[in-house]
Amino acid sequence: MPHDEEILVRAADLRKSYGEHEAVRGVDFEIRRGEAFGFLGANGAGKSTTMRMIGCVSQPTGGELEVFGRDPHTQGAEIRARLGVVPQDNTLDGMLTVFENLVVYAGYFGIKKKAAKAKAAELLEFVQLSSRAKDQVNELSGGMQRRLAIARSLINEPELVILDEPTTGLDPQARHLVWERLFQLKHRGVSILLTTHYMDEAEQLCDRLVVMDEGRIIASGSPRELIDTHVTKEVVELRFGTAHTTELAELALTLGGIGAQIEALPDKILVYTDDADDTNAALEARDINPTSVLARRATLEDVFLRLTGRALVEDEA
Numbered sequence: 001m002p003h004d005e006e007i008l009v010r011a012a013d014l015r016k017s018y019g020e021h022e023a024v025r026g027v028d029f030e031i032r033r034g035e036a037f038g039f040l041g042a043n044g045a046g047k048s049t050t051m052r053m054i055g056c057v058s059q060p061t062g063g064e065l066e067v068f069g070r071d072p073h074t075q076g077a078e079i080r081a082r083l084g085v086v087p088q089d090n091t092l093d094g095m096l097t098v099f100e101n102l103v104v105y106a107g108y109f110g111i112k113k114k115a116a117k118a119k120a121a122e123l124l125e126f127v128q129l130s131s132r133a134k135d136q137v138n139e140l141s142g143g144m145q146r147r148l149a150i151a152r153s154l155i156n157e158p159e160l161v162i163l164d165e166p167t168t169g170l171d172p173q174a175r176h177l178v179w180e181r182l183f184q185l186k187h188r189g190v191s192i193l194l195t196t197h198y199m200d201e202a203e204q205l206c207d208r209l210v211v212m213d214e215g216r217i218i219a220s221g222s223p224r225e226l227i228d229t230h231v232t233k234e235v236v237e238l239r240f241g242t243a244h245t246t247e248l249a250e251l252a253l254t255l256g257g258i259g260a261q262i263e264a265l266p267d268k269i270l271v272y273t274d275d276a277d278d279t280n281a282a283l284e285a286r287d288i289n290p291t292s293v294l295a296r297r298a299t300l301e302d303v304f305l306r307l308t309g310r311a312l313v314e315d316e317a
């Protein structure tokens with residue numbers, strides 16, 4: 001089969017089992033040059049396992065996988081030379097300085113000392129860590145360490161950078177700094193592949209994404225396409241002062257009558273409707289009085305909830 005230079009990664013019925021456990025159960029996707037592609041899914045969905053297969057550190061147990069038109073099993077070294085990888089746990093050397101981490105890593109790609117030092121300085125500038133070059137890595141904040149891991153992944157000027165949950169555990173400000181760097185990277189023409197369980201991250205960064213659940217891809221498209229296909233135009237969030245179980249049956253009946261659907265979460269009830277005004281009118285007519293009513297646009301979180309009946313991020317660390 002001739003290789004299309006614009007397709008960076010192609011997977012067909014890709015599978016990975018650990019003993020009896022099937023972590024990835026036959027997934028198909030294509031990642032194109034120049035795009036930011038995301039894997040969105042809850043913990044344990046199989047995202048990291050898929051990334052590790054693309055990164056040539058774990059062998060598929062079934063199906064097909066091509067990276068840059070090459071076979072990860074036999075041409076792993078060639079593929080890795082063109083990839084940048086930011087693993088979930090940073091794997092930075094805490095005992096070395098920020099600068100040394102980059103220079104040592106450059107050595108793995110056969111980059112000579114002088115060129116490595118110049119590249120390290122340029123990359124620290126890019127991730128806004130130049131002033132911390134001489135500090136030891138374990139003196140940096142979590143957000144800075146993540147930015148350094150991104151800089152390190154760029155040392156070999158990769159065509160595709162894989163980031164496994166790039167902002168998990170970071171505070172909002174640190175997350176935004178990482179996002180900003182990733183936007184810059186994309187602007188420079190680097191293709192990006194990321195996993196996340198944050199729907200806002202996927203919505204912000206990804207041109208296209210797949211939603212993964214229990215080892216399978218359950219939906220794919222651009223964030224907009226996914227929302228338009230799987231969710232109604234508007235979502236109304238209802239909260240009741242007490243446990244809302246008593247209101248549920250009544251709500252289902254009332255809102256079902258106007259074509260809306262409901263999804264009950266522990267702290268609120270979500271109403272999926274094409275017209276929030278109709279929902280409010282129906283509630284008033286039946287004298288149902290939530291303590292708060294909030295109409296908002298549908299998000300990827302709603303897509304996940306509609307497809308799986310579960311919230312994407314059930315508890316935050």
Ligand SMILES: Nc1ncnc2c1ncn2[C@@H]1O[C@H](COP(=O)(O)OP(=O)(O)OP(=O)(O)O)[C@@H](O)[C@H]1O
Pocket residue numbers: 018021022023041042043044045046047048049050
């Ligand atoms: N080395 C391994 N040995 C056995 N089981 C594994 C191994 N790695 C992952 N798994 C299992 O495979 C499933 C998918 O894990 P994976 O790490 O790919 O999920 P994930 O979507 O990346 O979630 P997370 O966000 O928690 O990393 C999980 O049930 C996990 O326990």
